[in-house]
Amino acid sequence: MTLRPASGRTNVIALLAEVFREQGFEGASLSAISKATGLGKGSLYHHFPGGKEEMAQAVLDEIDAWFECEVFNPLASLAPDAIDAMFNAVTDYFRSGRRVCLVGAFALLDGRDRFGARICAYFRRWNEALAQALVARGYGPRKARLRAEEIIAGIQGGIVLARAMNDTASFDRLIVRLRRRARRQTP
Amino acid sequence: MTLRPASGRTNVIALLAEVFREQGFEGASLSAISKATGLGKGSLYHHFPGGKEEMAQAVLDEIDAWFECEVFNPLASLAPDAIDAMFNAVTDYFRSGRRVCLVGAFALLDGRDRFGARICAYFRRWNEALAQALVARGYGPRKARLRAEEIIAGIQGGIVLARAMNDTASFDRLIVRLRRRARRQTP
DNA sequence: GTCTATAGAGTGATAGAC
DNA sequence: GTCTATCACTCTATAGAC
Numbered sequence: 264m265t266l267r268p269a270s271g272r273t274n275v276i277a278l279l280a281e282v283f284r285e286q287g288f289e290g291a292s293l294s295a296i297s298k299a300t301g302l303g304k305g306s307l308y309h310h311f312p313g314g315k316e317e318m319a320q321a322v323l324d325e326i327d328a329w330f331e332c333e334v335f336n337p338l339a340s341l342a343p344d345a346i347d348a349m350f351n352a353v354t355d356y357f358r359s360g361r362r363v364c365l366v367g368a369f370a371l372l373d374g375r376d377r378f379g380a381r382i383c384a385y386f387r388r389w390n391e392a393l394a395q396a397l398v399a400r401g402y403g404p405r406k407a408r409l410r411a412e413e414i415i416a417g418i419q420g421g422i423v424l425a426r427a428m429n430d431t432a433s434f435d436r437l438i439v440r441l442r443r444r445a446r447r448q449t450p
Numbered sequence: 451m452t453l454r455p456a457s458g459r460t461n462v463i464a465l466l467a468e469v470f471r472e473q474g475f476e477g478a479s480l481s482a483i484s485k486a487t488g489l490g491k492g493s494l495y496h497h498f499p500g501g502k503e504e505m506a507q508a509v510l511d512e513i514d515a516w517f518e519c520e521v522f523n524p525l526a527s528l529a530p531d532a533i534d535a536m537f538n539a540v541t542d543y544f545r546s547g548r549r550v551c552l553v554g555a556f557a558l559l560d561g562r563d564r565f566g567a568r569i570c571a572y573f574r575r576w577n578e579a580l581a582q583a584l585v586a587r588g589y590g591p592r593k594a595r596l597r598a599e600e601i602i603a604g605i606q607g608g609i610v611l612a613r614a615m616n617d618t619a620s621f622d623r624l625i626v627r628l629r630r631r632a633r634r635q636t637p
Numbered sequence: 638g639t640c641t642a643t644a645g646a647g648t649g650a651t652a653g654a655c
Numbered sequence: 656g657t658c659t660a661t662c663a664c665t666c667t668a669t670a671g672a673c
Contacts, residue, residue, distance in 0.1 A: 284559075285559070286476075286559065287474060287476060287477075287559040287560060289473075289474060289476045289477040290474075290476040290477075290559070290560065292651080292652065292653085293652070293653055293654090294651080294652085294653095303656090304653085304654085304655085304656085305655085305656080308653095308654070308655065312655095314653065314654065314655090315653070315654095363558055363559060366614070367558070367610045367614070368558050368559050370610050370611075370613045370614035371550055371554070371555050371558060371609070371610055371613055372471075372472070372473065372474040372477070372550060372555050372559075372560065373474060373477065373559065373560075375613065379616070382614045383614055383615055383616065385614075386611060386614045386615060387615065409623060409627070412611065412620055412623065412624065413604070413624060413627055415607070415611065416603075416604055416607030416608050416610070416611050416624055417600070417603055417604055417607055418607065419606070419607035419610040419611065420602070420603030420604055420605065420606035420607030420608070420610070421603050421607070422558070423554045423557055423558055423603070423606040423607070423610075424557075424573060424599065424602065424603050424606065426557045426558055426562065427553070427554070427557035427569045427570055427572075427573045428570055428573060428574070429566070429570065433599060436596060436599065437599065437600060437603055440596070440600055479661080479662070479663085480662075480663060480664080481661080481662085489642095489643080489644090490643065490644040490645060491644080491645070491663090491664075491665090492642085492643060492644055492645065492665090492666085492667090492668095493642065493643050493644070495664070495665080496641080496642060496643075497642090501663065501664065502663070502664095
């Protein structure tokens with residue numbers, strides 16, 4: 264099935280994101296990208312003169328923007344339910360582990376050399392924002408950072424497990440437990 | 451330089467493993483494999499007539515064997531220090547997160563279609579063995595499975611974080627916390 | 638001669654860049 | 656669509672051990 268050409272740049276980027284998520288950076292061939300977006304190679308290079316790397320950069324830009332708006336800013340705003348909202352948001356965003364965290368996947372193998380700085384910044388920002396929110400819940404600064412680290416690692420590992428076992432329930436179970444860890448102050 | 455056949459193949463597989471770990475399945479080109487192993491294409495296809503896929507299968511075979519011997523069997527043997535030994539083994543094996551878990555990486559993107567069944571079996575076996583060991587520490591069967599799931603996800607997520615931040619200390623900190631979780635019976 | 642391991646030119650297909 | 660580079664892979668040739 265050939266999709267009709269995606270209209271806006273934003274729309275194209277969303278389709279690109281899913282290709283990279285499923286195939287990785289190396290695995291995402293231009294023909295697969297062309298098929299998924301409904302755009303010919305010429306059109307793709309018109310929108311992204313830098314080729315595949317620029318496409319991935321654009322995807323990472325949109326991921327950054329989404330997390331900043333939907334996760335990091337709410338956490339840092341210290342709203343009382345911000346942490347619960349974060350767990351809801353990531354469960355929905357990662358579709359209980361069916362959908363890969365592209366930044367995590369790039370960190371693991373596909374884009375560490377190309378996107379290393381952005382990958383690092385993404386996780387650092389997440390950790391900072393979550394730690395702030397935990398401090399607002401009564402954690403000491405040091406414990407908050409450690410707990411944030413543990414929660415983010417749990418989410419990333421939950422995606423790996425859910426993909427490995429093809430079982431979203433394992434991701435949801437982990438989220439339940441991580442939610443509890445975010446409430447409880449003592450380890 | 452001529453190696454004995456058996457030690458030659460084993461040695462080749464260890465080199466192959468590092469190539470797949472660093473580049474993923476798609477990203478590991480035959481020329482990269484040839485360069486890393488020091489073998490020409492002819493030799494590679496002599497040892498692995500099935501090509502790249504057979505090479506990856508051989509690597510997974512060796513990973514399975516290593517974990518069975520060094521991690522899963524000791525856990526299932528219910529030796530009193532088996533869980534601590536597991537944490538030591540994986541910290542060493544994954545080099546505090548510098549070294550990727552190939553099975554986890556394949557689960558995330560690179561080899562899910564090709565190796566899905568093996569990936570699933572690897573994590574199921576790990577979970578079973580660790581849950582057994584936790585039961586021996588006094589956990590109820592249900593809680594043991596959940597806690598095992600949480601620990602394995604924590605390890606996988608710890609590798610992602612360590613790679614992302616280029617920081618082995620974050621992995622080591624996570625292991626410290628997971629060790630404590632394995633001791634404590636109440637969540 | 639047979640067996641095992643080696644190398645690497647050469648195959649068609651397909652990659653990404655333009 | 657057109658380009659060149661590179662892909663996974665095949666094939667032939669060579670070497671030494673037995």
